[in-house]
Amino acid sequence: ETGVTQSPTHLIKTRGQQVTLRCSSQSGHNTVSWYQQALGQGPQFIFQYYREEENGRGNFPPRFSGLQFPNYSSELNVNALELDDSALYLCASSGNDTQNQPQHFGDGTRLSIL
Amino acid sequence: ILNVEQSPQSLHVQEGDSTNFTCSFPSSNFYALHWYRWETAKSPEALFVMTLNGDEKKKGRISATLNTKEGYSYLYIKGSQPEDSATYLCAYGGNDMRFGAGTRLTVKP
Numbered sequence: 001e002t003g004v005t006q007s008p009t010h011l012i013k014t015r016g017q018q019v020t021l022r023c024s025s026q027s028g029h030n031t032v033s034w035y036q037q038a039l040g041q042g043p044q045f046i047f048q049y050y051r052e053e054e055n056g057r058g059n060f061p062p063r064f065s066g067l068q069f070p071n072y073s074s075e076l077n078v079n080a081l082e083l084d085d086s087a088l089y090l091c092a093s094s095g096n097d098t099q100n101q102p103q104h105f106g107d108g109t110r111l112s113i114l
Numbered sequence: 115i116l117n118v119e120q121s122p123q124s125l126h127v128q129e130g131d132s133t134n135f136t137c138s139f140p141s142s143n144f145y146a147l148h149w150y151r152w153e154t155a156k157s158p159e160a161l162f163v164m165t166l167n168g169d170e171k172k173k174g175r176i177s178a179t180l181n182t183k184e185g186y187s188y189l190y191i192k193g194s195q196p197e198d199s200a201t202y203l204c205a206y207g208g209n210d211m212r213f214g215a216g217t218r219l220t221v222k223p
Contacts, residue, residue: 004157033209033211035213040215042118042203042205042213042214042215042216043158043203043205043213045207045210045212045213048210055209056208056209056210057210058210090157090158092158098208098209098211099165099207099208099209099211100163101163102148102163103160104160105150105157105158106157107156108157
């Protein structure tokens with residue numbers, strides 16, 4: 001069983017740039033959720049994708065967008081990067097019943113904005 | 115309670131001590147409550163998924179209880195070991211899981 005993998009591990013960008021983060025879900029999982037974890041806080045829900053469609057969104061502006069592919073892997077895109085976007089971005093996969101099934105997390109991508 | 119709150123923020127115990135921490139969440143429209151353990155330099159690992167009022171779950175020396183009417187869950191660790199040192203996160207919700215900030219546990223040998 002292949003676990004959740006995220007790439008890249010670390011990334012440094014400057015304000016105004018755009019970034020794409022990638023996530024491969026665990027085999028057998030069709031749902032991917034993305035979270036942002038700022039220093040000292042718990043993970044904040046960005047959005048969830050199920051069968052290539054957005055299936056719920058947290059309180060994040062439209063410059064945070066995503067995709068899910070037929071193999072259930074996913075991308076998180078952030079445009080017009082701001083200093084406050086510096087955080088650890090976590091991807092988690094699960095079956096389609098997110099509330100009743102545990103989520104399986106990747107190791108995260110550490111994004112630093114200069 | 116509008117969000118998920120965890121207490122204490124951090125905890126230092128001696129090896130062999132038993133400990134517990136709290137997760138508080140909105141008591142209306144309950145969906146599910148998850149507990150995760152997050153060790154440094156690793157990814158969060160699921161401990162329990164709890165869905166029914168009065169649920170009690172156990173995994174080795176770790177157990178959890180759930181009270182959906184009053185909006186809290188307790189996580190207990192019996193006979194703490196240094197390898198239990200981690201941040202323990204709880205999350206509440208449906209598709210949009212809301213996480214607390216975690217309780218950071220340090221177990222000293």
